[in-house]
Amino acid sequence: MTPSAVYRHPRYYAIGYRWNTDPECDFIEACLTAYGSSKASRLLDIGCGAGRHAMELSRRGYQLTGVDLSPEMIAFVQEESKRANLPVTAVVDDLRHLSLRGTYDAAFCFMDTFRFLLTNEEITAHLRTVAGLLAPGGLYLTDFWVPAKWDLIGDEIHQWEQTEGDTTVRVFYLQHPESVDPISQTFDDELVFVVEEPGGIQEIRGGPTRTRLLLPQEFEALVGRSGAFTLRSTHGEFNLAKPFDRSTLSWRMISVLQKCDAPQADPAERSPERAPSPSVRRESKG
Ligand SMILES: C[S@@+](CC[C@H](N)C(=O)[O-])C[C@H]1O[C@@H](n2cnc3c(N)ncnc32)[C@H](O)[C@@H]1O
Numbered sequence: 165m166t167p168s169a170v171y172r173h174p175r176y177y178a179i180g181y182r183w184n185t186d187p188e189c190d191f192i193e194a195c196l197t198a199y200g201s202s203k204a205s206r207l208l209d210i211g212c213g214a215g216r217h218a219m220e221l222s223r224r225g226y227q228l229t230g231v232d233l234s235p236e237m238i239a240f241v242q243e244e245s246k247r248a249n250l251p252v253t254a255v256v257d258d259l260r261h262l263s264l265r266g267t268y269d270a271a272f273c274f275m276d277t278f279r280f281l282l283t284n285e286e287i288t289a290h291l292r293t294v295a296g297l298l299a300p301g302g303l304y305l306t307d308f309w310v311p312a313k314w315d316l317i318g319d320e321i322h323q324w325e326q327t328e329g330d331t332t333v334r335v336f337y338l339q340h341p342e343s344v345d346p347i348s349q350t351f352d353d354e355l356v357f358v359v360e361e362p363g364g365i366q367e368i369r370g371g372p373t374r375t376r377l378l379l380p381q382e383f384e385a386l387v388g389r390s391g392a393f394t395l396r397s398t399h400g401e402f403n404l405a406k407p408f409d410r411s412t413l414s415w416r417m418i419s420v421l422q423k424c425d426a427p428q429a430d431p432a433e434r435s436p437e438r439a440p441s442p443s444v445r446r447e448s449k450g
Pocket residue numbers: 167171181210211212213214216231232233234237257258259260273274275276277280
């Protein structure tokens with residue numbers, strides 16, 4: 165997988181994506197209260213990007229660790245948190261095989277990062293690894309794109325813009341329909357930033373990145389298969405009172421997973437019980 169080139173520009177990313185950070189952090193806190201982890205203090209941000217959640221939650225008094233594949237993003241989080249005097253830990257790591265150690269009360273993986281897990285095996289392995297990093301009853305919150313309409317699968321475009329000081333970042337999220345593989349349920353999507361600053365305008369094309377189409381029922385089945393988490397609720401926006409249902413017709417699904425008390429073995433992976441071998445009678449013709 166080639167990571168999007170826009171992730172090498174954390175300052176522009178931080179501007180372009182800051183729009184919903186406070187409500188998203190409020191949602192994390194609401195989940196901790198609702199699902200019995202109100203004393204939670206140690207939080208893990210998986211695919212932390214430029215650290216918008218990590219910094220805000222650190223400001224609110226939590227102990228934050230952020231991991232991301234992009235060294236530029238991690239360096240940015242380290243510099244910004246130092247500048248703001250916030251004790252955020254940020255390290256380079258890959259969500260497909262996390263090497264991080266420690267125990268956390270909750271983890272979250274926001275803004276579509278989860279869809280970089282391309283296969284069922286990567287998803288269940290990731291869920292088990294995250295559960296292994298969580299305290300008993302720990303929460304894992306995910307947030308990823310789902311098609312609101314089936315005839316748009318792999319063919320959506322979203323765009324928005326944000327301004328900070330004299331810098332405006334226009335973000336374009338594109339899906340490339342010609343790249344859809346309906347068997348593996350993967351396709352290429354792409355981020356493009358158009359940055360307007362006093363020195364001029366530049367376009368930063370992220371390049372196509374392979375991502376997974378993950379449907380709601382399938383996600384529930386994979387969470388069950390992992391044996392690591394129970395799916396407590398799903399939402400179409402960052403509001404615990406609003407379940408994800410047809411009235412939501414949202415482009416994103418936010419899920420609240422809670423670590424199982426005792427990991428359940430996946431029936432599909434259990435070694436087969438010894439069954440009496442079927443007797444085969446060879447019939448000879450003639
Ligand atoms: C769309 S951004 C989301 C960032 C952040 N969660 C947010 O909500 O702003 C996706 C992030 O995932 C990171 N990423 C991509 N592939 C990754 C991987 N395999 N492991 C960890 N991080 C990854 C990128 O570097 C980028 O910072």
